[in-house]
Amino acid sequence: xxxxxxxxxxxxxxxxxxxxxxxxxxxxxxxxxxxxxxxxxxxxxxxxxxxxxxxxxxxxxxxxxxxxxxxxxxxxxxxxxxxxxxxxxxxxxxxxxxxxxxxxxxxxxxxxxxxxxxxxxxxxxxxxxxxxxxxxxxxxxxxxxxxxxxxxxxxxxxxxxxxxxxxxxxxxxxxxxxxxxxxxxxxxxxxxxxxxxxxxxxxxxxxxxxxxxxxxxxxxxxxxxxxxxxxxxxxxxxxxxxxxxxxxxxxxxxxxxxxxxxxxxxxxxxxxxxxxxxxxxxxxxxxxxxxxxxxxxxxxxxxxxxxxxxxxxxxxxxxxxxxxxxxxxxxxxxxxxxxxxxxxxxxxxxxxxxxxxxxxxxxxxxxxxxxxxxxxxxxxxxxxxxxxxxxxxxxxxxxxxxxxxxxx
Numbered sequence: 001x002x003x004x005x006x007x008x009x010x011x012x013x014x015x016x017x018x019x020x021x022x023x024x025x026x027x028x029x030x031x032x033x034x035x036x037x038x039x040x041x042x043x044x045x046x047x048x049x050x051x052x053x054x055x056x057x058x059x060x061x062x063x064x065x066x067x068x069x070x071x072x073x074x075x076x077x078x079x080x081x082x083x084x085x086x087x088x089x090x091x092x093x094x095x096x097x098x099x100x101x102x103x104x105x106x107x108x109x110x111x112x113x114x115x116x117x118x119x120x121x122x123x124x125x126x127x128x129x130x131x132x133x134x135x136x137x138x139x140x141x142x143x144x145x146x147x148x149x150x151x152x153x154x155x156x157x158x159x160x161x162x163x164x165x166x167x168x169x170x171x172x173x174x175x176x177x178x179x180x181x182x183x184x185x186x187x188x189x190x191x192x193x194x195x196x197x198x199x200x201x202x203x204x205x206x207x208x209x210x211x212x213x214x215x216x217x218x219x220x221x222x223x224x225x226x227x228x229x230x231x232x233x234x235x236x237x238x239x240x241x242x243x244x245x246x247x248x249x250x251x252x253x254x255x256x257x258x259x260x261x262x263x264x265x266x267x268x269x270x271x272x273x274x275x276x277x278x279x280x281x282x283x284x285x286x287x288x289x290x291x292x293x294x295x296x297x298x299x300x301x302x303x304x305x306x307x308x309x310x311x312x313x314x315x316x317x318x319x320x321x322x323x324x325x326x327x328x329x330x331x332x333x334x335x336x337x338x339x340x341x342x343x344x345x346x347x348x349x350x351x352x353x354x355x356x357x358x359x360x361x362x363x364x365x366x367x368x369x370x371x372x373x374x375x376x377x378x379x380x381x382x383x384x385x386x387x388x389x390x391x392x393x394x395x396x397x398x399x400x401x402x403x404x405x406x407x408x
Contacts, residue, residue, distance in 0.1 A: 033325070040326055045169050047333060049176035054212045056081060060181050074181035078174050092248075199347040207343050214307030215336050219254055222299045226250035226291050230267070233287045237280045239271050253292050256319045256331050260292045305360060308339035314358040 036043050056077045063073035180187065192201045227250025234242035245267045253263035264285045271281040305312070318338030322330035330337075338358065345355035356362035 037325055041169060044326060044329055045172055045176065047337075048169070049173050049180060051212060051333070051336070052081070052173065053177045053180040054209050055216060056177070057181060057184070057209070058213070070184075071182050074178050078177055078181075082174060091244075204343065204347055207346075208340060211308055211339050211343065212336055215304060215339070218300075218303035218307055221303055222295050223251050223254050225299070226253050226295060229291060230288065233284065234267060237271070237283060239267060239274060239280060239284065245270055249288060250291075253288065253295065255328075256334065257323070258328075258331070260289065263292070264288045304335070308335055309360055310335070310339050310342055310358050311360040314338060314342075 059077050060070065060073045063076070064070050188201070188205070191205070195201055195204075227247045230249045231242050231246030234246050239245065249263040249267050252266065253259050255262065267284045267288065268281040271284050272278070275281070301312075305315070308315075310318070315335055315338060318341075319331060319334040322334035322337055324330070326333075342355055342358040345351035345358065
């Protein structure tokens, strides 16, 4: 059927409106990303508060079922959590001070271990200096010294701002957690009034909570397994202190990208300081790298990826993006944040394609189903079977053409 001018105009307007809507969505995404980058401390404070509140909410609800007031239960759980964090930080700080105090005692061992390599380098330098032509006058070249500060400290504190900013965030997060926990019902009612007509709010909140708790529980199980094995390896090699080093190495091995380097360097340096040979350090490094490969290919897909429901490619891209946006804090929160984006995409029909991009097992898209239906219709049409087609210039052919035109 030929298109009338009115139909053509409507189709053109529809395509124009679709392009405008896509442009507006891209502008909104750019504004949101720019706001998250500029106001990173505010965003990180809210995210950490929500993340930790979701984690401790089952404990608060359990105490509430035992007739403990919700405010007292929330205060008790938050204080207990802060005490545990403070104990961990204090223990790590004391171990760090002990390591710094004992470091000068190992300087002689380090010098003895690297002395053969230093002597070889010095002989090569002396030989290279003796090969210079004595008759050639030395040319005086102006020295240009470029002092560039290291970029890794700024990357570590990206999103936080400074040490003072980190202290402020650490002080604000418990208060936000407390108010979120005691005002849980009110917040649910607000979300229901805002988004109740578009999504199923209780189902959405339940999926987010299940995802966050599953992610943390899976990482805790993997970290415990890797820490126990690392402690056993260090104990067999007589590297002291085996327990703190093994626990720290096992936990650091969970950090994306940088974790395997830090988890390998920490016990390897301790082995170099305690032994005069490189054998124990190489054995520790090989064990830690092997544990990392096992966890990345076997444990994490079964214990973490199955709970967050995102694919490995999506997780890697999310780690790169959130790490660029918020540094190390973004690396630690990258997987649950990417999984949260997928849950939001699952809740809205227009974001179906984004959900498939992030999903571990994508669903068939509607255009594919439409193409299959169109193929089946084409196979059953008379054009695909010439022997069943009506004769030309017949009355039945005219009736079929008129019916087809009316249907369009």
